[in-house]
Amino acid sequence: MLAADPWGNADPKLGKEHHDKACVACHISQQGGDGSKMYTRDNRLLSSKLAILKRTTACNAQTKAGLLPEEVAQVAAYLNLQYYHFKE
Numbered sequence: 001m002l003a004a005d006p007w008g009n010a011d012p013k014l015g016k017e018h019h020d021k022a023c024v025a026c027h028i029s030q031q032g033g034d035g036s037k038m039y040t041r042d043n044r045l046l047s048s049k050l051a052i053l054k055r056t057t058a059c060n061a062q063t064k065a066g067l068l069p070e071e072v073a074q075v076a077a078y079l080n081l082q083y084y085h086f087k088e
């Protein structure tokens, strides 16, 4: 059996909505384009699923984006599905 994802069975589709509302504008102002370079740049910070969840939690808190814990989990699931593609 595969190890469980750190975000449980959170729905990445819901995560996209929260991400587009709470997170993307600032990343666009940092990285230009659609902001996705934040997750795909050569010197990106993250290298595991757990790191995505931790960083998503931290960014939510630091920026007062206001997402609930289950919404943070959905965003982390979305970021892995769409950009990071980490297996563990």
Ligand code: HEC
Pocket: 019, 022, 023, 024, 026, 027, 030, 038, 039, 043, 044, 045, 046, 052, 055, 056, 057, 059, 060, 063, 065, 067, 075, 079
């Ligand atoms: C006010 C600006 C701002 C907001 C809002 C913001 N971020 Fe960020 N985020 C940043 C900056 C700046 C960095 C790059 C930090 C660095 O390079 O040290 C970053 C980096 C990240 C990374 C790591 C990217 C990598 O290198 O792999 C993730 C994941 C992330 N943010 C998720 C989120 C999520 C999820 C939200 C919404 C809940 C969010 N951010 C909202 C400014 C923001």
